[in-house]
Amino acid sequence: MNDEELKAIEVAKSVDARGTSCPGPLLAAKKAIGQIDKGQVMEVLSADEGTRKDIPKWCNKKGFEYLGTLEESGFYKIFLRK
């Protein structure tokens, strides 16, 4: 998805994991994913560069769809569909 599409997407759950470093954001994502239904979108906010690479790998393993990442000032918004 491109940036415009990501900005317009309806997010069912937002996880703010900017307070932790690797593997904190991944853990926060794992704990939150149970709170949304299949087909819904979750965004993970992370200031950790590694998480940007880790979330797609996790999605791949769990069968979630990684949608893309938006770069904000000082953090990333990582989108995925359950």
Place this chain on the structure above:
Amino acid sequence: MEPDIEQKIKEMQSQISELQGRVTDIEGTHKDQLAMIVMSGDMDKILATMVVAVGAAAMDTEVKLFFTFWSIAALRDPKKKVTGKSSIAKMFGRMLPAGRNNLKLSKMNMGGYGPKMIKKLMKKQKVFSLDEFFEQAAELDIEIVICEMSMDLMGFKKEEIIDYPNLGYGGVATFLADANESRIQLFI
């Protein structure tokens, strides 16, 4: 179709079915599980252990940690006092770190200044502390098995080990059995 091409296709088909059989075997015996021997008791290596373990558990991989030798000092609870130790056991007890917050760095320890500096940096970089890692590990049901033989050898007693929900004691066969059915095996 040419007869030799037909023959080749038949050969390939039998090769594919043989490979399919082998893949089924591998998948059947190896679980989505990580088995790790933790031997080092250095702060940096215990930290690496916990990053990998908690990361794996976050990815829904089952995790089994087998603590042996120097690493057992990291599982001591400094608040727990034990009596009735032999003089050698007492010496070991005094010379080895009293728990995960008193560990040394494998490099740049600088008489204890190194670990202090790293802890400060970890806080600044928002990395979990070892206390937080163990808390998360407990919540994620990461299993800790302590080598019984090392406990005896170093004179540690079960009464001085931390309170942790999924903690047990075992021998090398316990680790080998776990490793045998794990897709990932590591030694730190």
